[in-house]
Amino acid sequence: MVQPRFVRPTALSPSSGAGEPNSSNLYVANCGPAVGLSHDAIAAVFSSFGEVNGVYPADESGVRVIVSFADPFSAKSAKEALSGRPCPDLDGRTLHIRYSVLQSPSQTQVGDCVPVSLSGSDLNIPGLFLLPDFVTAEEEQQLLAAVDTQPWIGLAKRRVQHYGYEFCYGTRNVDTKNRLGELPPFVSPILQRISLFPNLDYDPASLNLDQLTVNEYPSGVGLAPHIDTHSAFEDCIFSLSLAGPCIMEFRRYSASTWKVASTTDDEEKPDTSTCIKKALYLPPRSMLLLSGEARYAWNHYIPHHKIDKVKDKVIRRSPRRVSFTLRKHQTMTFKFNCADATKDRIKIKTSHIESVLRNPTDHRKSMKTYTIITAQHETPTNCDLRKKKIGFIAEILPLEKLSNTPFAPPVVMLLFMNNLTLMNRSLRPNKRGFRQQMFNNTLIHLPRPIIPTFTSYRACRKILSKRMSTAMEPKVRKFESVEGADLSSISKPDGIRFRLVSYNILAQVYVKSSVFPHSPPACLKWKARSHAILSVLKKLQADIFCLQEVDEYDCFYRKNMESLGYSGIYIQRTGQRKRDGCAIFYKPSCAELVTKERIEYNDLLNSVKADSVSCSGQKIETSNEAKGDEKAKDSGKDSRDLNDPQVRLKRDCVGIMAAFRINKPFHHIVIVANTHLYWDPELADVKLAQAKYLLSRLAQFKTLISDEFECTPSLLLAGDFNSIPGDMVYSYLVSGYTKPAETIEEAPVPMCSVYGVTRGEPKFTNCTPGFTNTLDYIFFSPSDSIKPVSILQLPEPESPDVVGFLPNNHHPSDHLPIGAEFEISPE
Ligand SMILES: O=C(O)CCC(=O)C(=O)O
Ligand SMILES: [Fe+2]
Incomplete structure (x- = not known):
């Protein structure tokens, strides 16, 4: 969406003082297209106070606009007349109006006010x-x-x-x-x-x-x-x-x-x-x-x-x-003559390329002669991959020469890298060039430049296609501020800030090409996937990770996460057959582990007498068609009598919760729980029983921590709940916060979903042909002292990196990571 051209005044904005008009632009809240008021209708109302230059969205909400007047006096009259009272011509809505300021050029985002x-x-x-x-x-x-x-x-x-x-x-x-x-x-x-x-x-x-x-x-x-x-x-x-x-x-x-x-x-x-x-x-x-x-x-x-x-x-x-x-569609022709490439020949080519770059129009046609091969992946997002290629470019063309060219780096790369369209803007050379940057990132084990070693077209194609087919190029989105977060953090500069990410990383034990036939086979391989997962985790830069479906904890994730500066705690699923579990990784530099507790949902069996089926009582048979991919993952589904609660509730699911002490800038305890509930949509009652057990354990744990440490801990709950918004589990988990539906029992601790209360739940966090919807959540117990300040963006269904379903070369799991940054203010 477009960035506003004007900004909402903050406490620090020079124009926020009341009194004299100091801006021709008004920030008007509580009206806009999202509540059925078109910009034209708003312009019509405001134009009775003077000439209106335009009405613009103030943000993406659709309920806040900027009304830009030709002069500040009209803006002032409109503000005085309309602010704080119902406006009959705008559906009787009460407008909240403040002066807005034009963004300074240094703050201007792309798309703003370009003449x-x-x-x-x-x-x-x-x-x-x-x-x-x-x-x-x-x-x-x-x-x-x-x-x-x-x-x-x-x-x-x-x-x-x-x-x-x-x-x-x-x-x-x-x-x-x-x-x-x-x-x-x-x-x-x-x-x-x-x-x-x-x-x-x-x-x-x-x-x-x-x-x-x-x-x-x-x-x-x-x-x-x-x-x-x-x-x-x-x-x-x-x-x-x-x-x-x-x-x-x-x-x-x-x-x-x-x-x-x-x-x-x-x-x-x-x-x-x-x-x-x-x-x-x-x-x-x-x-x-x-x-x-x-x-x-x-x-x-x-x-x-x-x-x-x-x-x-x-x-x-x-x-x-x-x-x-x-x-005109590009015909893939191999014209770069490197059949017997020697270093000298490459030098000649390099100097020729430099001249092409300086003078593109003279050489426009000859540019094509550098098209070696068309890669399948047009927008690689794997930084490492790109760095390697940039490293390679640095080998043959130093920065001083690049910077004199009329092209941006992607085009330079295009020419050298043979249509690997590296639309990469994050990797630009620094003053010392690519090479130095590359060494700073410790990518010194670069493969040898590929062009000089090409001996034939066939060899070239083979090398590139091999590289491309095995290359995972993880796509990691950014954290995006939550509305109003910056405003209030200005007033609370001493807050604790930390980032929590929840991610079902897809256990390798469930990865089979028959379960994920849509996935490129190479990206299902353990080596490619595990490294891609690590690369995603590294880029997400969370302080706390709640991971589900973690297998190979001891021999892979613990060690590798340690080398990234994380300590971990882990619980494996109960039972013999399952080898995955839930892990919490945290940065000991940020959070100190105080205590932890395991949650084993099989414990529910103890609370159920064989004859009192807490479940629905209906004759239950699970269908093999239900939610195919998850189903296929869970080979442990048994054919015993599901009307027997002892069978029904024994799903081997687990969770883990831990209290962490954060010491800077003040002492505070945060409880983090991570879980993975049972998957089968037909056992919704089992999932609900698990959710209830989870919250009862969490409530007890909270009491324990509050008593022991005489504090009010913050409460965060993350995981794969195998429930979509509106399912019983979801409704139950937020029932202490929202007004519970009559059929839903109220939860012992109030919880609200980070995405739910900010941007709305994502369209999906799990994306497979059989099922694409939201299953993963981060809940927090709302209080005056904790609030989410930013959340991790998620893709749209048509985003290229998710088209064709997951896992793929951009996402190593069938789930997407979700995340939030929280701020805790001193009590
Ligand atoms: O709508 C236009 O004029 C531009 C379309 C365009 O850039 C494209 O299809 O790549
Ligand atoms: Fe275009």
Whole structure:
């Protein structure tokens, strides 16, 4: 979502003082599209106090907006008249209004307030050209009518059609084996006109545009920053705008400000201080050409705005914009002649590449000669992998030379690494170059550079395909602040902050290709998976990990986590057959283990008499079809009489809880419980019994700790509860916090779910063909002193890293990690 252009005033904002008006912009809470009030309706109400330049979302909530007036006096009158009282013209809602401030340029996020150019040449991006009125209004109508007779494919927010070749959003590539046919006749006039495009320094005949993507954007919908996949498409990309205008923004990284890599994946929110941003107004019927530097080195995107500001004029997006993007799919040709590559030859190539980089337009065609092979994975996210490749580049081209090139590092890598499109912004060379950075990250055991050792095309393909097929490229998302967290932490600077992550890492004992037939076989192998899990854990940088389905605790995880600075406690599932269990890893530097207790749900058997079935009493048979993947995991399912509670409740599930003393900046005890409840949806009563047992144990443990240490400990409960929001287990766990439904007994300790009370529960934390939904949670016992300040982001269903289900090369488990950072303030 778009970042607000203005910020909510904080206690420290210079403009927050009451009294004299000091801003033309108002932050208005309790109205917005999420409560059925359009920005237009809000603008109409506020415009009775003066000229309104625009109404913008203040954040992603949909219930807070920024109303921007032309002058501060109008803003002041509106604030005085409307704040704190019901507004009849806005459904009687009571508006809460404060002054807002414009973000300073240094705080400005990508997409903010970039001055919008009206002509392509004003942007001064080599290779970018915009031709207005490329088609007539009549042709525009014909083209729209033509696509409207064809079926649309619905994406999350927009609709698309593909012609020529299908573009797969999962791989960001075209499916070249599956040609859809010739481009449709209705684009022929456009193709003809493109061949007359004035700035084309290609032979039009060689363009051979053969792929068309039609995008339909509803009002306010944009497009995420991207560079069209290098290896999927050739140089020239044409985009025709129809039906409505939009602002297209462009950003690239400035070589002079490249920074040291961070260990977390920076892909989604790049360090904006290193970015150059430009914006261009694309009127309807205009044709945009992106080629050369504009195509390879600049990300393009359409901010999600309903209203755009162009040269002080507010322009509303029309209800619909349709674009025709025409491209030529890349034919995978092996042209890099390294059949008998020697060091000398490589040197020659290197100097040639330098000259190509300096002068891309002269060499645009020859760039292709460096295309060795197209890798399957277009957006590797594994830092280690990338560092190795960067290390390799550093071997042959030092930074000083790179920084003089007109391309950002990804393109340099593209050329060297043969279309491994390393869209990597977190790994930029520091002042000492890549090599130093690489050594700082102790990646000194680099494989030898691969190009000099290639002896033939076949060998090259073999080496690369081997590397690619075994390469896990874990995707780790970032922690995102929770609304209001920063505000209150300003007032409580002495709070304890720690990060807790819960992750069902998928025990290797359950990994079989028959259970996960959709997973690339290489990523199911223990070695690849275990290292990918460690890499994910390392990148998450949690203070406390609650892991479920941990097998190989003693011989792998404990040792390896120790070397990452963690101590661990562990409980293995009861029974003979199960070898996995729950582990809590914690940083002794942050938290000192005080005491711990095991939770064995088989203990429930002691509390049940054979004749009093606490369970439903119905005749119960478990179906073999239920939730296939989990089912297949649990080979221990028995065929004995499930009406016998002794059988029914004996599921060998476990949990572990521990009290940790945090000593800095003040003394506080945190209780952390980690569990994995039984999986079978048909044994919902068993899961509920386990949840009740869990909370009763947790309540007792809390009392014990409070009495013994004369304190009020904070309570955190994490794990895989094998229950979706709304299931009995979930409702029970939060029943002490929310008003329990009549059928739900109230929990002995109030608990609320971190995601549930902040962003809402994730769409899914488990993602397999048989079942995709939310099963993992972090609960905390709400009090005045503890609050979540940030939560780990989770993917959308269409996010490329989860398309095709888990585990995959980006996620080593069938679950996703969830996490939260908490702040505890002094009592
Ligand atoms: O809608 C547009 O104009 C741009 C579409 C685009 O960038 C793409 O499909 O890659
Ligand atoms: Fe694009």
